[in-house]
Amino acid sequence: MLGWEFPPFFAGGAGIVCSALSEALLAKGVSITFVMPSGPEEVYDGLDKKLSTSKSKFKILIANNKYRNVKLTVKKIDSILHAYATNESYDKAYKEVSLSSDKNKYRGTPLYGKNLKQEIYRFAEQVKLLAMEEEFDVIHAHDWVTFPAAIALKKETGKPMIIHVHITEFDKSGGLHADPEIYKVEKEGMDAADKIITVSNKVKDMIVDKYYADPSKIIVVHNAATPMNEEIEYRAEAIKTTDKIVLFAGRVTLQKGPDYYVEAAKKVLEKAPNTTFILAGPGDMLHKMMEKTAALGIGHKFIFTGFFNREQAEKLFSMADVFVMPSVSEPFGVVPYEAQIKKTPTIISKQSGISEVLYHTLKVDFWDVNQIASRILALLSYPSLHQELTHKGYYEAKNATWDIPAAKCLNIYDEVVAKGGQ
């Protein structure tokens, strides 16, 4: 399996997906060698520790027999490739590494590629060399940064190649345009793949429409729910004595629709002034949002948290009365599952992939601020509705286990192995 992130370090949901999917596949008896680009050494200290101290599933071992031993091997290739890498962000990271005086912090070998494109192809070469030592049956590559590596590996070994599309370049820009270089890498991966897994029908439509991918080789495998720590609870009494809490949690970027959230808040507060809105997460629109709430005269009803870690996420979800995900474009969007497991009813945009599989939620058009506001008010006004969505939503998310997508992946493995790489 080729990926670019693995918990505990991640920038988006894909790392959690890789880990949860891997665990479920391990449980089904699949051995996995997880190869990923590794950044500065210290970042992975924690991961190494976790993997080496875990008792069974995460032993660092070389897997060699198909479907027999339950083993997961994580292979690292030293690289500064990053989850949501863009040309600009890569350049920045490259400069940082080059200029760093602390040579121990960034192990100098091997040399990093001079730009993003060079780096992913360098990564591809490294993967090829490394994987030659491995025995495996299927290449399963997650998102575009690993596609060249998958192609190289397929060429070298003739093994069937599956790509797993969690997000496309178009999604990151709200569906309008794509970086031509990244687009090219994505498209080459799709063309070379024996099977393409997409995390929603929405992504499937996108890659058929924008990348001309062959629909007959695309299989939709919806993500499942992230396991949560149900012990962690946070009551937020200081706020809750007077107010109900509405939560947005995610990157504060165009893609996630934070501005619609703020506009809906304005409307909600006109009817229900005892409501506190949390806008949690970092992002390039954060300052704009702060300014906007001030301009609308609702700044005092807003809390901005900036970046939050997993434990803080657990607390945020448990203290909220309503969770809102007004994403403009969301290939899947696993966060509503997390809120529902923490017993918070959700409002999600119809433009999200998860809306294809989530029923016990309120679905809105992200641009329809009135609709978002009226659904928030309904959840705040009608206790039976709140209870019912809390209750049914909880079981819905709990039942969305990774066993289901893992079984689908396993079927795909069997199919491509039976056919042989093409």
Add this chain to the structure above:
Amino acid sequence: MVSVCFYFHVHQPHRLGHYSIFDIGNHTDYFDEHKNRQIIDKVKEKCYLKTNNILYRLIKQHDGKFKVSFSITGSIIEQFERFAPEVIDSFKRLADTGCVEFLSETYNHSLAFLFSKDEFKEQVLMHRRKMQELFNQTPTVFRNTELIFNNELARYIQDMGFEAILAEGADYILNGRSPNHVYNAVNAEKIKVLLKNYKLSDDVAFRFSDKNWQEHPLSVEKYVQWINQINGGGELVNLFMDYETFGEHQWEDTGIFNFLELLPGELLKHPDNNFVTVSEAARKYPIRDTVDMHNFVSWADLERDISAWLGNPLQQAAARALYDMEKYVKATNNYQLIATWRKLTTSDHLYYMCTKWFSDGDVHKYFNPYDSPYDAYIMYMNVLNDFARRVKAELKELGLLQIVSGEGAALPEKIHENPSLIFSG
């Protein structure tokens, strides 16, 4: 001898529009007249006019030997009167043949029997007056909304003077007995209970066009043969179904109209067979046994119970909120307010809030004008909140508010899950 009793159910609700929380206090256009009209226009063309014509021809063709019964709700009659008066006339023409009988039911297709016996009785009487006015008939056989039935209802209907009542011939009620006899109910010895033969009814209503059904395609000959086989094992076959089976649920290209046109002739080939209306069925055959239905049974879903309307807490909360308002609404003595409230008693509003279909298939979804049952609940509660404010304002103007609610009250700004709290809050 086998008598075949056809009974068709005719109903469309006044659907609500997308009434948002922000609409409360601003406007009172609760009902989506555009959509309601569109639906009436559609079903009138696909089903009502066409099927009524076929039935009329069949009655004439068989010299009055072909007979059917209808229940038509006040909800759909009001909409026919506004949008499609020619449909009313075509039903009148059927009534004039003397071969068509109209049943009694609640005017608004409501669950009033479960919540308010007073309201139930009023709606039954309203419907009776409408049947007298339109068709010059006084119904003597009752069918409750969605064939919801239990012993208590049977007794109540018996005491209201009806001679028969319809019910679902559910397996767990019959316990191996045949639906093809007349029964009575525990504590309701006199009333005749006519039970739906759900197998033969659903063969037409649900399975007729199902290509996966091993009997597909269903020929008239085969169907009549099944009915003939009952001879000896029963005397009455009750084929109860939604009238929109013809042309709407089963489209014309399935051959459903052809099936209907050939059926009477084929059935009457056997000299022992005949058609009866519901009251004829009740008079013709004696009570053979007793059914005991303590809990409510209905003709909906696999469960054949009332869970399609009251199965989740939202449906229960909405129904409670509605009926808790009854005394305030009626105290206004305002015809329009009472009529609006009654439109809200139509069971379809609760049906749209059913969440069973998430796992149980898509019958509910097909009939649901909302994206989700939760949206249906929100719209309904928003409407009730606005409506309660209007009723309160009216009572205040009449100087009745304190008398009705028992305490003085200021107009609250708050939106309530049970809007009757508005009267005391």
